[in-house]
Amino acid sequence: MSEVVLRADDLAKTFRLGFFRKRIEAVKQASFEVRRGEIFGYLGPNGSGKTTTLKMLMGLVFPSRGRAEVLGQPVPDRQAKRRLGYLPESPYFYDYLTPEEFLDLVGALFDVKRAERRIRADRLIERVGLSSARGRPLRKFSKGMLQRIGIAQALMGEPELVVLDEPMTGLDPIGRKEIRDLMLDLKREGRTVLYSTHILPDVEMTCDRVAMIFAGRIRSVGPLSELLTARLLSTEVCLRPGAAGLPELPAGARKSENPDGLVIDLPADADVDAFLRAVLAAGARVHSLTPRRESLEDLFVREATSHNQGAA
Amino acid sequence: MRRIQAIAWNTFREAVRNKILYSLLFFAVLIILSALAMGNLTLHEEIRMTRDIGLFGIDAFGVIIAIFVGVNLLYKELDLKTVYTILPKPLHRWEFVLGKWLGMLLTLAVQMGVMGLVLGVTLWLQGAHFDTPMVKAVWLLFVNVMLVTSIAVFFSAFSSPFLSGFFALGCFMVGRSVPDIRALAAKLGPLAKTVLETGCTLVPNMHLFYPSGAIVGAEEVSVHRDFVGASYLLTTSTYGVSYSLIVLILAMLIFRKRDFV
Numbered sequence: 028m029s030e031v032v033l034r035a036d037d038l039a040k041t042f043r044l045g046f047f048r049k050r051i052e053a054v055k056q057a058s059f060e061v062r063r064g065e066i067f068g069y070l071g072p073n074g075s076g077k078t079t080t081l082k083m084l085m086g087l088v089f090p091s092r093g094r095a096e097v098l099g100q101p102v103p104d105r106q107a108k109r110r111l112g113y114l115p116e117s118p119y120f121y122d123y124l125t126p127e128e129f130l131d132l133v134g135a136l137f138d139v140k141r142a143e144r145r146i147r148a149d150r151l152i153e154r155v156g157l158s159s160a161r162g163r164p165l166r167k168f169s170k171g172m173l174q175r176i177g178i179a180q181a182l183m184g185e186p187e188l189v190v191l192d193e194p195m196t197g198l199d200p201i202g203r204k205e206i207r208d209l210m211l212d213l214k215r216e217g218r219t220v221l222y223s224t225h226i227l228p229d230v231e232m233t234c235d236r237v238a239m240i241f242a243g244r245i246r247s248v249g250p251l252s253e254l255l256t257a258r259l260l261s262t263e264v265c266l267r268p269g270a271a272g273l274p275e276l277p278a279g280a281r282k283s284e285n286p287d288g289l290v291i292d293l294p295a296d297a298d299v300d301a302f303l304r305a306v307l308a309a310g311a312r313v314h315s316l317t318p319r320r321e322s323l324e325d326l327f328v329r330e331a332t333s334h335n336q337g338a339a
Numbered sequence: 340m341r342r343i344q345a346i347a348w349n350t351f352r353e354a355v356r357n358k359i360l361y362s363l364l365f366f367a368v369l370i371i372l373s374a375l376a377m378g379n380l381t382l383h384e385e386i387r388m389t390r391d392i393g394l395f396g397i398d399a400f401g402v403i404i405a406i407f408v409g410v411n412l413l414y415k416e417l418d419l420k421t422v423y424t425i426l427p428k429p430l431h432r433w434e435f436v437l438g439k440w441l442g443m444l445l446t447l448a449v450q451m452g453v454m455g456l457v458l459g460v461t462l463w464l465q466g467a468h469f470d471t472p473m474v475k476a477v478w479l480l481f482v483n484v485m486l487v488t489s490i491a492v493f494f495s496a497f498s499s500p501f502l503s504g505f506f507a508l509g510c511f512m513v514g515r516s517v518p519d520i521r522a523l524a525a526k527l528g529p530l531a532k533t534v535l536e537t538g539c540t541l542v543p544n545m546h547l548f549y550p551s552g553a554i555v556g557a558e559e560v561s562v563h564r565d566f567v568g569a570s571y572l573l574t575t576s577t578y579g580v581s582y583s584l585i586v587l588i589l590a591m592l593i594f595r596k597r598d599f600v
Contacts, residue, residue, distance in 0.1 A: 042598070042600065079600075082423075082599065082600075085426075085427040086426070086427065087422075087423060087426060087427065087598070087599040088598045088599060088600065089596075089598055103427075105429045105430070105431065106429075108427060108428060108429040108430075109429040111427075113424075113427040115420065115423035115424055115427075117420075118420075118423075118424060119419050119420040119421050119423070119424070120421060120424060121349065121353065121421055123352070123353060123356045124349075124352075128352075132345055132349050133424075133428065135341050135342065135344070135345030136342050136345055136346075136425070136428040136429065136430050137428065137429060138341055138342065138429070177424075180424065184428070184429070
């Protein structure tokens, strides 16, 4: 098993808010490990405790219970912080600075020498595609540009572990793809990436392992391939019926229309071969046949539902 | 050291790019220059008027800027959430507070330097010069402003800018009036006397930083004649710097324990 670079052990956080010190349990129980070289997704709906967990790991919030280790050091150890980069959710930067000035400031906080800071800043500005905006103050940046400079600052210390809080939020599809590609590049470079999100297709495309948190409690942790059941849920057949019409549908099949013809959703136990033979014999033209297995979305909904039932 | 320096430099840069501070500086310069016109209303006391108005301008605007920027120094970082990006870097929280404070002092030093320069030019136009008593007076005002900044930062470590400003201004006004409050206390009953004396003990005596016209030892000191000596300058500066550092350390301790939600 690869080396553990981040360990959250029974983390919990209760805030006390307002005049009457009302208790808000933002995180009830979070235990998981992130291993070297992987992309780890931290999934959960809005308000489930993702950001609070990451803030505890970054030393911004003190846990009410439990402990966390980053790169073998208890949080918030300065030596560990030297080896990690963090992008907060909806990042806010000093908007009067230019990207060069901002990266120079961040580099200085990592004790990087001036000449080296300049080299790294140039390289990162180039890497995140902001060369044409290098002299522009950050207040004139769009959301996507800010996210990119946020990634650049997270990489300024050449970290082993990169922690990104909701890096895709507010980005258009191109921006999301760029961030996904960047995360995969970081993985290829041997870095470890932990990121939180509720955008499930991104997770399916990038993550080796995930943890799911609902209402402050982690429900599942593991590789996607292990968490998703391999069993067939249904088979979707898209076709255009022939002159003879459709043969009788198997029990439990559902029919709907789309611009290209019909979509027949066959249950998992249906005899797909027999059905195909019958529709072809009736002169139908089959456009596609898609076996549907459990997706991350199905798992997410399943876990959320089971959590809600448990809570009820 | 590089990390503290980086935070301090960034704080200074932020202030330099803040237009409100330029407005305050503009008004301060205007007040100093107004001494030229006010001097004409006096009979052969133009230079005295310029010195008094100039020092008042430097003092008042130094304190206003210290409170205005000081109370926002940490609050703004929390409000704009820039602290979320900076504190996860390999930086101690106390280094962050110290860096912000040093950056603020640099800003105030430059601002007071500019005001002093304008005052010097004004005096020069009147055939006088910015002599040693004036240098000593401005230095004491700077130590006072350092103390006010620390107090403002201390309150802003746990309170809103409005309340922090209110408390910091209150401390300044009480601190500047310590001799008057003590004189008043001497005339009151034991309970009122105890309350006022306790207040005067807790709040730094900021009257020490504006001694012109006061009795120091057995002598009356004045920037127009004999001003305070090196010994007064040293003890008062040590008092001001020590008080500032103690208050700043308290601010650091509060900031160290804060959750950044």
